[in-house]
Structure formats: C-alpha cells, structure tokens
Amino acid sequence: MSDLIRVRMEGHDNRHELYELIRVFFPNRGIEFVDEDKVFPDGLTIKSILMDRIDKNLAITRLYRGGDLIKESLVNIDDIHIEGYPTRKIIRNALKKSIYDCLIDEVEMDIPWGILTGIRPIKIVHEMMDRGLDEKEIEGILASEFRISRDKTQLMLDIASIQRRHIYPLDRDKYSFYIGIPFCPSRCSYCSFPAFAIGKDYDRVKNYVDTLVYEIQELKGIMEGKWLNTVYIGGGTPTSLRVEDLERIITTVKDTFKDDDIREFTVEAGRPDTLNDEMLGMLKSTGIDRISINPQTMNPRTLDRIGRYHDIKSTISSYQLAKDHGFDIINMDIIIGLPGESIQDVAHTLEEIESLDPDNLTVHTLALKRGSRLLNQGKDLSTSADDIRAMLELTEAKAADMKMFPYYLYRQKQILGNLENVGYSKLGKECIYNISMMEEKETVMGLGLGAVSKIYFPDEDRIERLPNFKDLGEYSRRIDELLLKKKNFIS
Ligand SMILES: C[S@@+](CC[C@H](N)C(=O)[O-])C[C@H]1O[C@@H](n2cnc3c(N)ncnc32)[C@H](O)[C@@H]1O
Ligand code: SF4
Structure with missing residues (x-):
C-alpha cells in the first residue's frame, strides 16, 4: 500500500x-x-x-x-x-x-495548535485584542475557528497580555538593532544558523568586525530622527570573538547612539566555553544588561552526541562567574528532543538549571533542519510525539516552580511533535527585543551577515523586509551598496 x-x-x-x-x-x-x-x-x-x-x-x-x-x-x-x-x-x-x-x-494524536501552522501564533491574539475583543470572545474564536486546544489558548492569552505592556504605545520612530556574529568555537550538529567555526584564520573575523563597525556608524545617519530602543548581539556566538573585537562593536553602538538612552542591551554569550573573567568583565563594564549562557542540556553524553565541545562544569562555572560579575539578567537556552534523551534526562537538566536560578529560560523543541549535520547523519533521531509533549509539560511546570512566566513563543517548520519554543522570564525581566522581534510591532534593523531588517508601519500594521548579504565576502565588498538600499528603504 x-x-x-x-x-x-x-x-x-x-x-x-x-x-x-x-x-x-x-x-x-x-x-x-x-x-x-x-x-x-x-x-x-x-x-x-x-x-x-x-x-x-x-x-x-x-x-x-x-x-x-x-x-x-x-x-x-x-x-x-x-x-x-x-x-x-x-x-x-x-x-x-x-x-x-x-x-x-x-x-x-492530538493536534493542539489546530489549523495554525504559522511561526508567530500570538499575533492573531494581538490582532483580536486590537479590535477590542475580550478574552472570552477570543477564547471562543480560537476554539471554534482555529481548533486550538484549551491549554494553548490559555498560553496564548497569558503571553499576549504580558507582551502588550512592552509593545504599546506603538511608535513609528522607535527601532531595535539585531547584530549578527556568524562565528562559533565549533559547529553543533543540530544547528543550521549561519555560523562558521572560528578556526585559525582570524583575519576574516577582523575583516568582518571592520565592516560591521562601519555599518553601525553609517546607520546613525540613516536612522536620523528615530531612537534606538534595544540592541541584541546574537549569532553564532558573539563571545567567540577576541575580547577587544567584541568590545569595539559594543562601544561603537554605545558611542554612536549615546543620545538614545538604549533600554536594553543583550549579548548572547551562548557557549559556556567562550566565557572567562576577562570577557565577562568587559561585558559588564561596557554596560551589557542581559546575557545568555546556554547549556542546551545538562547531560554530558548528549553534549558529546551533538558535537558541543564543552562540559557541564564549564556551564556551571561560567554561570557563577557571571553572577559574581553582577549581571542583572541571565538567560539559559535548552533544547528538548535532543537525540538519545529521555524524559528523565530533561528532568535532570531542569533540576540543575533550577539550582542555578537564572532569570530567563528559553525552551526550544528540536527542529530537524536542512543544512544541519544531525539531519544528514541518517540515524533515527525521532523522539515520540508523546515524549516530546511530556518533556514540554515538564519544562512548563519547572518554569512555574522557578517563578517564571511564559512571555514569548514561536514555532518552526520541522519542529518535533509540531509543538513550540517558549521563552520564560521572572516578572519584569522579559527580553524586550525578543518580544519586538517576534510580534513585529517595531522596526528592527538587522546588521551583519544575513541579518534581516524589518520596517514596521503602525498605521497599516504591516512590515517590509530587507535582508543583508549571506556571503561573507559579498557582505564586506558590497557594504556601501547595502547601506544605500537601507537608506532608501528607511526613507
Ligand atoms: C542562534 S542559536 C545561538 C546560541 C549560541 N551560539 C549557543 O549555541 O549557545 C540560539 C538557540 O537556538 C537553539 N537552536 C539552534 N538550533 C536548533 C535546532 N535545530 N532546534 C531547536 N533549537 C535550536 C539553541 O537553543 C540555541 O541556543
Ligand atoms: S548552536 Fe550556537 S554554538 Fe552551536 S553552531 Fe549553532 S550558533 Fe554555533
């Protein structure tokens, strides 16, 4: 058959x-x-x-x-x-x-998201709230017209109400920066983000930083009359750069946009093996408010399996060092459904994280992406849909134990169990950039390799997108052409 x-x-x-x-x-x-x-x-x-x-x-x-x-x-x-x-x-x-x-x-099987297949499900709740519908009416529509389960409906409403405190009032002159650093200490097998293993050829990194610094400075003129709300340096792994190079990028933003009183500045310090006293000291002294230190899992065998060459000890010691440096908000990313992991493994990861007590926890459900080594290994990687769901429920319960609330959510194609990624936060410690980027109610300028800029038009509630080049050489060679496009795009 x-x-x-x-x-x-x-x-x-x-x-x-x-x-x-x-x-x-x-x-x-x-x-x-x-x-x-x-x-x-x-x-x-x-x-x-x-x-x-x-x-x-x-x-x-x-x-x-x-x-x-x-x-x-x-x-x-x-x-x-x-x-x-x-x-x-x-x-x-x-x-x-x-x-x-x-x-x-x-x-x-249950299909908890009903007929919704898009990446940003919370948007439809905002749309309905904007039209003046109350929670009861929205609940009714999500159940009858979208076939969304009661649990997911409640989750959507909870997240939307936290987000609205940060999204409104809308302002066409407000914008954020996403700055991409496409380098990592090595490549993890599940990842399909644009990220090169940093290797020995540091000249190409230097060249990249020069171009990025130029792009930041030139954006000052392009964004004249508007104000910079939040900055997110992500990747890749920004902390895989030399300390002086990352410092140069941060201080260029801070000096160039010093009049804007930036509300939030995040650096993804992702891989614990890139952190030491000097790096964390620099991040703190340059005024970074929020960093991520990402375990993904607290099980050493899984770390080996996914080609993430650091150990659990370095996750814990980097976290403690960051605490000693006095960082206000520390986020931790984990992935559920990693190959070979059971529900008990996820429970163990969560217990270890609870004992560290971070301010944010971001739970990703493994997505088997084209371009990742994991997908191409051809092994049976699947965790059953029931297990994935049980893992996700465990993360929800543990986040609640840690006094965290869900504050942003997105879904991806090829995500296991057709479920979701959820960002949790202690109250008042939400990452404003994550909300802006996900709900698309604010202009985000993308800087660096492959970053995407999105202009938001509040009157029409729509965005327009402009991607940067995805090739390292092209990004450096054609930066003036790109900046001209950005200028026209903004004006
Ligand atoms: C852009 S990555 C950068 C983070 C940083 N370089 C690190 O590895 O810690 C952001 C997060 O996406 C998640 N991620 C990456 N690939 C994924 C995949 N295939 N499925 C689910 N989550 C993924 C990981 O949790 C990762 O921390
Ligand atoms: S998960 Fe992070 S460290 Fe690993 S390859 Fe992707 S961006 Fe780099």
Whole structure:
C-alpha cells in the first residue's frame, strides 16, 4: 500500500497552507498535489473543494482510501463571522478547518495548535485584542475557528497580555538593532544558523568586525530622527570573538547612539566555553544588561552526541562567574528532543538549571533542519510525539516552580511533535527585543551577515523586509551598496 497522499484542490489555490496543515497530520508521508480529477486506487486522496455559490459558500473536504470515500466534512463559510477578518482569510481558514475535521479521526494524536501552522501564533491574539475583543470572545474564536486546544489558548492569552505592556504605545520612530556574529568555537550538529567555526584564520573575523563597525556608524545617519530602543548581539556566538573585537562593536553602538538612552542591551554569550573573567568583565563594564549562557542540556553524553565541545562544569562555572560579575539578567537556552534523551534526562537538566536560578529560560523543541549535520547523519533521531509533549509539560511546570512566566513563543517548520519554543522570564525581566522581534510591532534593523531588517508601519500594521548579504565576502565588498538600499528603504 502506497504511503503517498495525493491532494487535489478545486475552486481555490491554497497549496502552501494545505501542504503545511496536512504535514502536521502525516509528518512522515509524501504529499503530492495533483491536477487530475481522479481518485487514486492506492494511498490516500484528499479533495479540497471551495464551492462558491450565490446562495451558499462551502468548504468541503473528501477523503478517499484505496479509491473509496471514507469521510467528508463540510464548513459553511457564511456562518463564520470574525470581527474585522478579511474574506480571503475566512475562506482559507474554512478550507483548513474542513481538512482538520476530516483528518482528525484518522490519526491517533492530538493536534493542539489546530489549523495554525504559522511561526508567530500570538499575533492573531494581538490582532483580536486590537479590535477590542475580550478574552472570552477570543477564547471562543480560537476554539471554534482555529481548533486550538484549551491549554494553548490559555498560553496564548497569558503571553499576549504580558507582551502588550512592552509593545504599546506603538511608535513609528522607535527601532531595535539585531547584530549578527556568524562565528562559533565549533559547529553543533543540530544547528543550521549561519555560523562558521572560528578556526585559525582570524583575519576574516577582523575583516568582518571592520565592516560591521562601519555599518553601525553609517546607520546613525540613516536612522536620523528615530531612537534606538534595544540592541541584541546574537549569532553564532558573539563571545567567540577576541575580547577587544567584541568590545569595539559594543562601544561603537554605545558611542554612536549615546543620545538614545538604549533600554536594553543583550549579548548572547551562548557557549559556556567562550566565557572567562576577562570577557565577562568587559561585558559588564561596557554596560551589557542581559546575557545568555546556554547549556542546551545538562547531560554530558548528549553534549558529546551533538558535537558541543564543552562540559557541564564549564556551564556551571561560567554561570557563577557571571553572577559574581553582577549581571542583572541571565538567560539559559535548552533544547528538548535532543537525540538519545529521555524524559528523565530533561528532568535532570531542569533540576540543575533550577539550582542555578537564572532569570530567563528559553525552551526550544528540536527542529530537524536542512543544512544541519544531525539531519544528514541518517540515524533515527525521532523522539515520540508523546515524549516530546511530556518533556514540554515538564519544562512548563519547572518554569512555574522557578517563578517564571511564559512571555514569548514561536514555532518552526520541522519542529518535533509540531509543538513550540517558549521563552520564560521572572516578572519584569522579559527580553524586550525578543518580544519586538517576534510580534513585529517595531522596526528592527538587522546588521551583519544575513541579518534581516524589518520596517514596521503602525498605521497599516504591516512590515517590509530587507535582508543583508549571506556571503561573507559579498557582505564586506558590497557594504556601501547595502547601506544605500537601507537608506532608501528607511526613507
Ligand atoms: C542562534 S542559536 C545561538 C546560541 C549560541 N551560539 C549557543 O549555541 O549557545 C540560539 C538557540 O537556538 C537553539 N537552536 C539552534 N538550533 C536548533 C535546532 N535545530 N532546534 C531547536 N533549537 C535550536 C539553541 O537553543 C540555541 O541556543
Ligand atoms: S548552536 Fe550556537 S554554538 Fe552551536 S553552531 Fe549553532 S550558533 Fe554555533
């Protein structure tokens, strides 16, 4: 029996949306869109039909197995009223809802995010809150129109209400910087971020820092009349640079934008093996408010398995050294679903982290990304959906024990169990940049290799994107061309 799922659309073309949703139900099966109006004798055939009639608008899904119709579901589009929602989106939702209703009994798993497949689910809650809907109304819509579970609905509402304290009032002149440092001590096997192992050729790093410093200085003129709200130096691993180079980048920002009274300055000090007294001393003395020290896991065997060449001791000692230096906010990133890890392993990681008592905890669910070594190793890496869910629940409970609240959330493609990444924080210690970047209610200028700038237009509640070059040589050679584009983009 073929594993292939064939999909035929009639009366509409929402291929991408349908593909993403069907893949949630059948993550390991091939999905093929067909033009032929035919029911195939093998595998599953799904017909998604938009019936657009004067008296009736219907979204219909028919599911066939081995040539026989086994289920049909029907959504009456005229019955859907979501205040302020454009017709185009209502139709798309109705088509997805009818697919969901048809497939949900075919699989033995919950689909807690319902028909939502996007990266930024909290945005729809903000949209509804902006239109004046109250929590009860929003809850009702998320359940009936999006098929989102009660738990996720509550999570979305909790996060949105914390975020709104930081997002509003909107200001078209406010912006943040994301500064990318694409170098790391070595490459972890799960990672697909732009990051080069720093190696012995430090000249290319020097050259990169020169270009970056130039880009920062030139942005002063480009952003004239606006004010810099937050700065995030990420990567890669910024602390894999020499201390004097990272210091040069930080002080260039601080000196160039000294009139802006920057509210938050984060440096991802990610890999514990890049931290020592000198580096942490420099970060503290240059006025960095928030750093990340990322264990990913507290199990030594997993660290080896994922090619992260530091030990648990260095995570703990770097953290304690950072505490001694008096950092206000320390974040820790972990990943659940790492190869070979059980629920007990995750519980152990969380206990170790609890004893360190960081201010923020960011929980990632492993995403098997194209371009990562892990995916290409061809081993069976899968943690069962039930285990992933249990791990995620454990992190939720532990964050609550640590008096932390969820404050931002995003989802990724290829994420295990089709779940989510959640940032937790002690109250009042939330990372404002993470909220701005995720909810897209503020302009973010991306500096450095592959960074993406996004301008926000509050009046139209929309963003425009402009990516930087992704090739190191091109980024340095064509920096003036890039700056001209940024100037035109802003003006
Ligand atoms: C851009 S990385 C940089 C962090 C820093 N270099 C480090 O390794 O600690 C930010 C975070 O993304 C998460 N991450 C990276 N690749 C991931 C993947 N394939 N699946 C889930 N989380 C991932 C890790 O938790 C990591 O700390
Ligand atoms: S996880 Fe961090 S240290 Fe590892 S390769 Fe990715 S960016 Fe570099």
